[in-house]
Amino acid sequence: MSRIAFTPTRVAVLGAAVLLTAGAAGVAVASGEDVTHPGKRIGTQDAAHPAPAAKDAAAAKAKPREAAALTGSAKLFRKTTEDITFTFDAHLAARHNADPSKATGTFKFVHLEKPGGKGGWATGRIDCLLTGGKVASATGIITKTNIKEMNGSRVGFSVHDQGKKDRLGYSWAAVGGPDGTKKLTKCNSAAPFEQVKKGTGDFHVQPWKLPYPDPR
Known part of the structure; x- marks a missing residue:
């Protein structure tokens, strides 16, 4: 089974991407605005349409454990x-x-x-x-x-x-x-x-x- 080998350069790039993502999230929290839907206030997610993270968590929980x-x-x-x-x-x-x-x-x-x-x-x-x-x-x-x-x-x-x-x-x-x-x-x-x-x-x-x- 092969594994992806992360070179130092690739690790640095991935690290920067994580930091940039965290920075964008910080701006959204500070302004109270959802960066994925400009103009929409955080906390107004429709209960009938759960956030993607919630869907992923539910799917992982429903996946059967191998025997x-x-x-x-x-x-x-x-x-x-x-x-x-x-x-x-x-x-x-x-x-x-x-x-x-x-x-x-x-x-x-x-x-x-x-x-x-x-x-x-x-x-x-x-x-x-x-x-x-x-x-x-x-x-x-x-x-x-x-x-x-x-x-x-x-x-x-x-x-x-x-x-x-x-x-x-x-x-x-x-x-x-x-x-x-x-x-x-x-x-x-x-x-x-x-x-x-x-x-x-x-x-x-x-x-x-x-x-x-x-x-x-």
Whole structure:
């Protein structure tokens, strides 16, 4: 997922624009006149036609909260030169709250012998996501990798979001590496036993609201 990089010049321009906007608002308040409708006094907004800000706030409040999410990127702690990074962008839409297997998104993991060195990597699509409190369990199908035997297999991940002291686990913990299985049960993984390396990133888990059945 790309992000816009603000150069110092662009930041300065945006800052000036904010200051200019604030200055215009100050003039309007001082004069008691609505700058968007010259001649109209402030405070005479028609109740039947709420201000744009009020409309935006109401729309945001009405937007459904997604059922669950696991996002972020971080490196695992190692005492060796190994460089291991996991990245997640997994989401369960509100309309699929009762079916974690409808989760969508992506994952990526890279394991190098040292930064910039040789190693393996894989990317794929998420096919299940469950979260409880600040713990997430997810699985996905590997769609691209430099290790042929892993392509098309299902792998699992677990994350404990502890505010930059996160932990992570993976389905191949007991076998030494992804073994190419396609039979792994959805949303299945090992406990989050690994530690995240300080200062290398952070994971974020949005709790799932379990849809308990209504009493009869």
